[in-house]
Amino acid sequence: xxxxxxxxxxxxxxxxxxxxxxxxxxxxxxxxxxxxxxxxxxxxxxxxxxxxxxxxxxxxxxxxxxx
Amino acid sequence: xxxxxxxxxxxxxxxxxxxxxxxxxxxxxxxxxxxxxxxxxxxxxxxxxxxxxxxxxxxxxxxxxxx
DNA sequence: CTGTGACTCTTAGTCCGTC
DNA sequence: AGACGGACTAAGAGTCACA
Numbered sequence: 800x801x802x803x804x805x806x807x808x809x810x811x812x813x814x815x816x817x818x819x820x821x822x823x824x825x826x827x828x829x830x831x832x833x834x835x836x837x838x839x840x841x842x843x844x845x846x847x848x849x850x851x852x853x854x855x856x857x858x859x860x861x862x863x864x865x866x
Numbered sequence: 867x868x869x870x871x872x873x874x875x876x877x878x879x880x881x882x883x884x885x886x887x888x889x890x891x892x893x894x895x896x897x898x899x900x901x902x903x904x905x906x907x908x909x910x911x912x913x914x915x916x917x918x919x920x921x922x923x924x925x926x927x928x929x930x931x932x933x
Numbered sequence: 934c935t936g937t938g939a940c941t942c943t944t945a946g947t948c949c950g951t952c
Numbered sequence: 953a954g955a956c957g958g959a960c961t962a963a964g965a966g967t968c969a970c971a
Contacts, residue, residue, distance in 0.1 A: 802914050802915065802917075802918050802928060803914065803915070806914060820934060820935085821934070821935060822934070822935085830965095830966085831965090831966055831967060831968095832934095832935085833935085833936080833937085833966090833967075833968080834965075834966065834967085835935095836934095836935060836936060836937085837936090837937090839935095840935095840936075840937095842936095842937090843964075843965090844913045844914060844915050844963080844964070845913065845914060845964075845965085846911045846912060846913050846914075846944090846945075846964070846965085847869050847870065847873060847911060847912060847913075847914070847917065847932065848869065848870075848911050849964090849965080850869075850914065850932070851869050860932070860933075861869055861932045862929045862930070862932040862933045863929070865914065865917070865927070865928045865929040865932065866927075866929045887953060887954085888953075888954065889953080889954090897946085897947095898946070898947050898948070899954090900946095900947080900948075900949095900955090900956085901945090901946060901947075903954065903955065903956080904946095904955095904956090906954095907955075907956095909956095910945075910946085911944080911945075912945075912946085913945070913946090913963085913964070916945085916946085
């Protein structure tokens with residue numbers, strides 16, 4: 800499985816566990832809403848600093864987002 | 867700890883376990899040797915596809931490189 | 934609320950070296 | 953063997969209007 804898609808699925812799963820919309824999560828992570836959408840669809844190839852920005856509000860590690 | 871530095875330390879540790887020079891590893895991972903040097907020093911902010919390219923020849927997962 | 938194309942600006946990533 | 957610099961090209965970061 801492609802790693803970008805795997806990341807996207809993990810982000811989406813953790814975000815839904817928090818009960819957040821993409822918009823609400825985008826605000827928490829301080830990342831643009833459409834960028835979150837792209838990430839969840841595996842349409843982006845983000846850097847590890849982005850992974851960390853995503854991980855923090857979700858309460859998980861950067862490592863977990865790539866599992 | 868900064869995530870780039872953590873990645874660098876992990877890469878260096880796994881690479882040395884394999885007994886590879888940066889150059890030999892660069893060849894295995896199909897990544898430029900100077901880029902490997904930068905990564906290990908935490909001087910770069912790589913994308914997740916690079917993380918995967920680093921992980922494969924080391925015999926670990928992308929997730930493990932960020933632990 | 935979310936997906937998508939398009940856009941600008943910045944930086945990832947390559948390749949040439951030298952120390 | 954590895955650190956580090958300069959210059960370059962490809963691609964990511966970040967944003968918007970609209971569906």
